[in-house]
Structure formats: structure tokens, C-alpha cells
Amino acid sequence: xxxxxxxxxxxxxxxxxxxxxxxxxxxxxxxxxxxxxxxxxxxxxxxxxxxxxxxxxxxxxxxxxxxxxxxxxxxxxxxxxxxxxxxxxxxxxxxxxxxxxxxxxxxxxxxxxxxxxxxxxxxxxxxxxxxxxxxxxxxxxxxxxxxxxxxxxxxxxxxxxxxxxxxxxxxxxxxxxxxxxxxxxxxxxxxxxxxxxxxxxxxxxxxxxxxxxxxxxxxxxxxxxxxxxxxxxxxxxxxxxxxxxxxxxxxxxxxxxxxxxxxxxxxxxxxxxxxxxxxxxxx
Numbered sequence: 001x002x003x004x005x006x007x008x009x010x011x012x013x014x015x016x017x018x019x020x021x022x023x024x025x026x027x028x029x030x031x032x033x034x035x036x037x038x039x040x041x042x043x044x045x046x047x048x049x050x051x052x053x054x055x056x057x058x059x060x061x062x063x064x065x066x067x068x069x070x071x072x073x074x075x076x077x078x079x080x081x082x083x084x085x086x087x088x089x090x091x092x093x094x095x096x097x098x099x100x101x102x103x104x105x106x107x108x109x110x111x112x113x114x115x116x117x118x119x120x121x122x123x124x125x126x127x128x129x130x131x132x133x134x135x136x137x138x139x140x141x142x143x144x145x146x147x148x149x150x151x152x153x154x155x156x157x158x159x160x161x162x163x164x165x166x167x168x169x170x171x172x173x174x175x176x177x178x179x180x181x182x183x184x185x186x187x188x189x190x191x192x193x194x195x196x197x198x199x200x201x202x203x204x205x206x207x208x209x210x211x212x213x214x215x216x217x218x219x220x221x222x223x224x225x226x227x228x229x230x231x232x233x234x235x236x237x238x239x240x241x242x243x244x245x246x247x248x249x250x251x252x253x254x255x256x257x258x259x260x261x262x263x264x265x266x267x268x269x270x271x272x273x274x275x276x277x278x279x280x281x282x283x
Contacts, residue, residue: 046090055248057098061088065238070229079201092197106181107138109212138178142247162232175220180212
């Protein structure tokens with residue numbers, strides 16, 4: 001059984017509760033225990049660590065050296081390397097199988113509908129969007145990245161601390177991530193369906209990409225802009241090996257970051273009020 005079959009089997013058959021016995025004359029389903037052993041063996045070969053207690057999936061990756069604005073947090077080595085932060089050798093369909101085993105449920109990608117009636121040119125110049133965007137929806141995903149510094153110190157960051165929002169020149173705020181799950185499709189007309197991420201290699205996007213061949217996408221007010229994202233200054237040197245950790249439940253490190261960001265934003269609001277007061281006082 002290859003990786004694609006494992007992915008499909010895990011998605012729709014092997015571990016669904018209350019399965020009925022097959023009818024007489026129908027092909028016998030694979031033995032779940034045997035499939036599980038094969039899956040775990042494949043995970044080990046692909047460097048996938050599944051921790052059911054911590055609700056995490058971890059894979060090895062390396063720091064990339066992109067030439068263009070960031071479109072993907074994570075790609076397989078055959079993906080869009082010139083626009084990606086991290087690169088992994090892990091097979092996308094097996095990574096997807098691990099996420100399914102952890103309880104992730106495929107969601108829906110962003111959708112666009114033209115506003116009716118269409119805004120006038122004056123309205124567009126005042127900021128009225130001619131398109132109504134429905135953001136992606138799905139199982140929430142949290143992401144952290146671990147590595148060791150040249151001095152041997154272990155560090156771990158939320159992915160948001162490693163990605164710069166160029167519209168603010170700050171690490172990303174107000175972002176979330178959802179699981180899409182990728183899709184099966186025919187690459188060529190007469191060929192069998194394949195898991196498209198295995199073919200394309202693009203895994204975790206920071207902007208709204210269509211069709212939804214990737215596994216995870218960002219949800220953010222600026223995620224329509226594929227030129228808005230760049231590398232933060234906390235990232236390691238290119239080719240540094242990292243551990244890319246996918247969380248099913250919000251980790252404490254992310255909760256701590258959210259509190260820190262809220263305090264920073266509150267401090268910025270107070271400073272703006274003080275500056276306005278000082279400006280008005282000086283008139």
C-alpha cells in the first residue's frame with residue numbers, strides 16, 4: 001500500500017467508528033492493525049513524529065533562502081522554493097495522514113464573490129472592496145519551530161514571530177491557520193488521481209492560494225496579498241535543520257505570545273493617545 005492509499009484509507013475507512021461488516025462477495029477491507037503498523041513504519045521513514053498525548057505532529061525541515069516574497073511557510077523539496085520559508089523531505093500525503101490521525105478535519109478554502117452592485121470608482125478609491133471575501137474555515141492549526149543555535153542553545157518560536165507583515169513591518173498579528181487537507185485530482189486526463197501536494201510540493205501557505213492543493217492556509221486580513229510577507233529577524237541561518245511542529249490544541253507558547261501581543265497593542269494605543277494629546281496641547 002503506497003502513501004496515497006494510506007492517506008485515503010485513513011481518511012475514509014480504517015478508523016471510523018461503527019463500521020459495518022462487509023457484505024458477502026465484496027472485497028475484504030485491510031486489517032486496521034496491519035495498516036496502523038505500516039503507517040507508523042512509513043512515518044518513521046519519513047521523519048514524522050506523532051505524539052497523541054501532546055497532540056502534535058513534528059517533522060524535520062531546513063531553513064530556506066528564498067529570493068521572492070514568502071507565499072509558503074513549508075514546502076516539500078519539489079515545491080516553490082523561491083517563495084518558501086522552510087523545506088522538508090517528508091512526503092505530503094503521509095504528513096496529511098498523520099494530521100488526519102490526530103483529528104484534523106478538512107476545511108474550505110477562501111472564496112470570492114464580486115460585490116453587487118459593483119462599487120463606483122470613487123467608492124473604490126475610498127477603500128470599498130469590489131470583492132466580498134469569505135475567509136478559509138476549518139480545524140485550527142498552531143505551528144511552532146524549534147532548532148539549536150550555533151552555541152547549542154535550544155530555541156522555539158511561534159511561527160508568527162518568524163514572519164513579517166510588510167504592511168506593518170512587524171511580526172504577524174491577528175493571524176490564524178486552518179487545515180484544508182489538500183485534494184485528490186488527475187494531473188493528466190487519462191492518468192489516475194493523485195494527492196496533488198505530492199506532485200506540486202506546496203504545503204502551508206501564508207496567502208490565499210487556489211485551488212486548495214495545499215494542506216494548511218493562513219487566515220488574515222492581508223492574506224489576499226502574496227507580496228506582503230517576508231522573513232523575520234529571529235530565523236536561523238539558511239540550511240539550519242529545524243523541527244516543524246504542528247499542534248492540534250493551542251500550545252502554551254502561543255497563549256503566552258497572544259498575551260504579550262495584547263499588552264504591546266495596548267501600550268501602542270496609550271502612546272497614540274499621548275501623542276494626540278501632546279499635539280493638541282501644542283496648538
